[in-house]
Amino acid sequence: MAENQTSTTELTSQYIAQVTSDLERNTKEQDRIAGDISTLKEQLLALQHDHTVLVHMQEALGGPRSAEATPASPSVPNQASAPTKQTRQAKPKKAAATGVKKAADKKTTAKKPAAKAPKSAAQPSLVDLIRGHLEKQSEPRSAAEITTVLSEAHPDRNIKTTVVRTTLENLVARSSAHRNKQGSSVFYTATTEPAAAPQSAATTD
Structure with a gap:
């Protein structure tokens, strides 16, 4: 009888130790997953904020509105509106190109008088x-x-x-x-x- 009680006690101690170890491992895993969830939530909020900012910038620049930014509407515009989107998309490029050209022209015109000034004005030696x-x-x-x-x-x-x-x-x-x-x-x-x-x-x- 004493031997049976001793073996039972040892087996119970092993179970207790195993359960305690499993509980600690479970708790640590929960903490790890909770931390990952918190980090992922922060990353998701940051991505959503950046997404909103990028959508507003795209609309301000006159670019096409992305499908992710605006959910698909049941009323789809007719095909005649498709060329207008392409022209709208092309306009900012043309405007940017003309702006760069004007800026370059201003720089060249601004440099010309400065280059001619020493020739026109007779400076003393x-x-x-x-x-x-x-x-x-x-x-x-x-x-x-x-x-x-x-x-x-x-x-x-x-x-x-x-x-x-x-x-x-x-x-x-x-x-x-x-x-x-x-x-x-x-x-x-x-x-x-x-x-x-x-x-x-x-x-x-």
Whole structure:
């Protein structure tokens, strides 16, 4: 009798353990499926929202209304309306093409005056700009200072310090400017010799 009770107790314990394990597995599976359902619901809501937005955009653009967006109506329009749908579908393409062409024409027309401007307007040369700036100054100026002033006065011209320094050295070589070195810095001033030439000419007359 004791052996039968022992075997029965062991069998009951095995059943209890099996049932407990099955319950845990069932609960975990329910949680997993519930999570999947929640995720799928969110994805479905997102897809439905995107679908609605896309349908409204399609209607706003004049495109054909999709069968999924609008359920089939029992009253089907006659065949004469079919060409009108095709023409409606073609109109946005033509309008887009003409819009792109007009935009391209505007860009080309906008660029043409800018390209012709340097030819039509006689702009002073860099040599004249530098010489005129030096003549207006009462103190020596460096190449960097002259470049800054001329760049602010003429923003449409790409004036570089190296080019200004080379131009100043050419003016010095032609005695149109003086070169003064103060330490490691070099400063330039305008010469007064060109201004004296008209006076000598007037005295000779």
